[in-house]
Amino acid sequence: MTISNNGSSYDLNGAPGAAVVVFIHGLGLNRQIWQNYLPTFSEQYRVLSYDLYGHGESTSPPTKPDLSVYAVQLRELLDELKIDRCTLIGFSLGGMINRRFALDFGSRASALVILNSPHERTPEAQKLVEERASDTAAGGAVATLDATIERWFTKKFREFNDDYIQQVRGWVLANDPTDYALCRQVLATGVIELINPEPPVTHPTLVITCENDSGSTPKMCHGIASEIKGAESIIVPGLQHMGLVEKPNLFIDPILKFLR
Numbered sequence: 661m662t663i664s665n666n667g668s669s670y671d672l673n674g675a676p677g678a679a680v681v682v683f684i685h686g687l688g689l690n691r692q693i694w695q696n697y698l699p700t701f702s703e704q705y706r707v708l709s710y711d712l713y714g715h716g717e718s719t720s721p722p723t724k725p726d727l728s729v730y731a732v733q734l735r736e737l738l739d740e741l742k743i744d745r746c747t748l749i750g751f752s753l754g755g756m757i758n759r760r761f762a763l764d765f766g767s768r769a770s771a772l773v774i775l776n777s778p779h780e781r782t783p784e785a786q787k788l789v790e791e792r793a794s795d796t797a798a799g800g801a802v803a804t805l806d807a808t809i810e811r812w813f814t815k816k817f818r819e820f821n822d823d824y825i826q827q828v829r830g831w832v833l834a835n836d837p838t839d840y841a842l843c844r845q846v847l848a849t850g851v852i853e854l855i856n857p858e859p860p861v862t863h864p865t866l867v868i869t870c871e872n873d874s875g876s877t878p879k880m881c882h883g884i885a886s887e888i889k890g891a892e893s894i895i896v897p898g899l900q901h902m903g904l905v906e907k908p909n910l911f912i913d914p915i916l917k918f919l920r
Contacts, residue, residue, distance in 0.1 A: 663717070668711065669710060670691070671709050673698060673702045673707045675704075675706060682710075682747070684751065685752075688715070688808075688831065688840060690715050690716030692831070694709050700912055700916075704916075712754075712757075714842070720836060728760060731761040735768065748769055749915065750772070752778070752847070753777075755775055755776070759884075766863070773866045774865065775868050776876040777880075780883055801840050811875065811901055813825065813905075865888045868914065876901065894914055
């Protein structure tokens with residue numbers, strides 16, 4: 661683990677000189693979520709994983725966070741590491757950040773992989789997400805964490821993987837309460853700026869979500885792909901928001917195929 665000049669905690673692995681792949685985690689989590697991905701990807705690529713501002717071992721955001729603040733965080737990290745271009749693999753909030761990055765710093769991205777990331781919501785769904793964000797601001801992460809865990813993981817996984825569930829709970833609760841609440845607001849409202857942007861995202865793109873992901877639905881997955889020329893969308897059956905943890909190979913295999 662290394663800390664960059666802008667306070668980003670990161671790991672850089674894999675063969676020097678290989679094409680660079682960057683992993684961006686989601687709300688409340690940290691770069692450890694990619695622990696089952698890094699060994700495989702490091703065999704073929706130079707792999708960068710880092711903690712978003714206000715998460716893991718990174719510093720708090722320098723200003724009130726929005727998607728552009730997180731995009732600049734990544735650009736500054738890439739500048740420091742002298743990485744000119746990379747593929748961005750973003751999960752949930754990370755899949756919003758990599759889209760914002762592609763819009764703001766398009767020449768620095770070679771391709772996008774967007775995993776279980778939200779997009780345009782119905783008015784009812786948008787209201788619900790904003791209410792959850794308000795509940796978090798009022799009561800801290802613990803106020804909504806039980807319901808969040810139920811949305812993230814299937815019942816079977818929760819029953820047989822309690823150690824991992826407790827680890828995830830620990831990650832979320834370790835975040836600074838103010839940073840977490842502000843970041844949840846970004847997740848709630850940031851999708852609006854990503855709907856049919858002008859100019860549009862034009863990078864080669866793969867979009868994946870899970871059949872039973874209530875916050876990043878199959879409809880949203882297809883919606884994201886429909887707004888990016890040539891983008892491919894995949895729906896993973898049976899899983900929920902954290903399907904990438906429950907069955908990593910259902911994500912790793914199509915991502916590697918896309919990258920090749």
